[in-house]
Amino acid sequence: MSERTLQEQKNLRKLNQASKDGIGGSTLRPDGTLKVKGEFAYSSDLWHEDMLWGMALRSPHPRANILSVDVSQAVKLPGVYAVLTHEDIPGAKFYGLEIADQPALAIDKVRYHGEAIAIVAADHPETARRAVRKIEVEYEVLPPIVTEEQCLHPEVHGYVHEPYEYKSHGYGNICHQQKLVHGLGVTDEVRAMADVIVRGEYEVGMQDQAFLGPESGLAVPAEDGGVDLYVATQWLHVDRQQIAPVLGLPEEKVRLTLAGVGGAFGGREDLSMQIHACLLALRTGKPVKIVYARDESFFGHVHRHPARLTYEHGATRDGKLVFSDARIVLDGGAYASASPAVVGNAASLGNGPYVIPNVRMHALALYSNNPSCGAMRGFGAVQAAFAYESQMDKLAAALDMDPVVLRQLNAMTEGDVMPTGQRIDSPAPVAELLQRVKDMPLPPPLDLAGPDIRVLPGACSNTSHGEGIVRGVGYSVGIKNVGFSEGFDDYSTARVRLEVIGGEPVAMVHTAMAEVGQGGITVHAQIARTELGVEQVTIHPANTEVGSAGSTSASRQTYMTGGAVKLAAEAVRQELIAKGRRRYGWTQHDIELVDGKVVSKSAGVLVPMVELLGDEAIELTREHHHRPTEAFHPETGQGFGHVQYSFCANRAVVDVDVELGLVKVVELTAVQDVGKALNPLSVVGQIQGGCTQALGLAVMEEIIVRDGKVRNASFTDYLIPTILDTPPIPVEILELPDPNAPYGLRGVGEAPTVSATPSIVAAIRQATGIALNRIPVRPEHLTGTL
Structure with a gap:
């Protein structure tokens, strides 16, 4: 047996053991098989x-x-x-x-x-x-108010909301804005410090979340005059906070x-x-x-903010960044939704994971008569990353530098200061991520004589047989915050119960976390197994009978609700051990719960948990709050605004048919620091899913809005990546613990969506030599037929 095979078997045994014990194992999701077989109840x-x-x-x-x-x-x-x-x-x-x-x-x-x-x-x-x-x-x-020019001149074109309606929020048709100044800002004196200055104007189209399950639910009137609502959502408690006042009911009903x-x-x-x-x-x-029918779904939920971004970067001849001057305009549509928070993210993360001594930023969201926009994976950081990473490639070309080397030269690391003044106090391995992704093996060269025509751009439609195909490679890196920010009291609640059922100790975990496919229920069971030393864990249905778990968004649920489950399980463990001390007079300080037993490292097994519990149950509830953040100063953008940062680097390899303007993403590699992989299989799945959604934004996904009207409200006309569009996505995981987070973990789900899109566009640029400044990239952008 080869050494590699032996190592693979060891790794498999390690994963199986971790799976049995709890965190660190690739435990299969209990809903996975049902979903694949079409038996899951939506x-x-x-x-x-x-x-x-x-x-x-x-x-x-x-x-x-x-x-x-x-x-x-x-x-x-x-x-x-x-x-x-x-x-x-x-x-x-x-x-x-x-x-x-x-x-x-x-x-x-x-x-x-x-x-x-x-x-x-x-x-x-x-x-x-x-x-x-x-x-x-x-x-x-x-006449609809739909353009930036129209929105910013309400004295001519009118107001989406009359100014007296929401005086406390912005002015005119501006929903929210955030300015940021770091260092000396951007002045004539600062510009003079730069040997090379590059400028770019960029545009991001309106992307849809394109979830396959349409909006749906069932409301049942109750005998007490209230209502029971069964619904697919991301945040049960904030739904209730909005619903109850409209119904004229107290929240408890x-x-x-x-x-x-x-x-x-x-x-x-x-x-x-x-x-x-x-x-x-x-x-x-x-x-x-x-x-909802599919067309109604396009009207019935918010989308990703389309954006217009203007960036200017200055650097010395040796590639050190001197300044960044940026303006980000987000179209928030008819209603505010999450636009204020999206603006805060765009402004605070809009210069990327780079050390830039002088920064000026102005980000704003506009009210318009376009569809409302709000939360979508990446939340303001996606739009900015396309612009600042395009700028890095443009600057590298102007300096005749390798674009990866330029990024590494300016990469932030632990101890550096964000443009908001916040010091990075956990690992920020930006340069290492870039090096690792660059060092990963490239796919083999395109074999035009190969037997499988499906590997060619457009070949599945029989539009190409290898003529005019050019390969390109592009790199990018991104930064995303984790958790709610800007002073929001972000917390989550968990209730854990330990009792004997069927002669075995069984843990029950009850939270209000919305399981939307991220695998949270799997991780919660793993945490309970780890902390309580039991194999059997049940997950209570999520509802408003327990305290809020916050939203399943901002890459926060494993950090926040997982943290709450950990606290509650630890409290149950401590109570069980205290019960044993009272009953048996234990004096050991090394007592643990392992395999259904109370165990002392020094004295061995003390008692089976079943015997200690008897007919009693231990049930405790705990809240997990992350360390406090603070609002950004409205004029300077300074403040400890984010609790944690996540980083991902990508390399894209593309084949482009330059005659037809068709793109085939051949491979999309990702390297990401996850702090601690509580479930490695799920972590890889999240990274690959985030990359796939980024691919959609790069080359195909856009809601077409003309004069305020949606023109493609169907999956016939709104295109999303299929299995034939999705390339191999090799993933490498770094585990550099964050000392402030439960188990040292770092939020995973959004960072690859932030970073992957720019790498694909960079690869297309390298293949074609065309200065692409808008996403998604369309065939007409590559063939000059605009």
């Missing part, structure tokens, strides 16, 4: 024998005054139980994730194409559709339970159908189910 599968179907009437206009709404014909339709408008809302008219600026149903105007105006409950979905078509709305159509989630990526952080289903259920006294 929220769209919810059913109640007496339920009605809900549906919304949506505006065909991006901007209009509503002159009248006539529901009389819809109400008369047999099988219709209710037709509601804003006049039927019993409580608050507005809600919002950060700013309550969005009406539950449009009142006197519509602000985006697809805004909900009325809702219907009927005994069959087709009846509901017919009723929606019978609602008559009279509009005064107004609005109970949410997580239903099966078919992907999220930020798109379920805002409300979609939740309020509408609850309103209809309470009005009719019957359960109401709402399931």
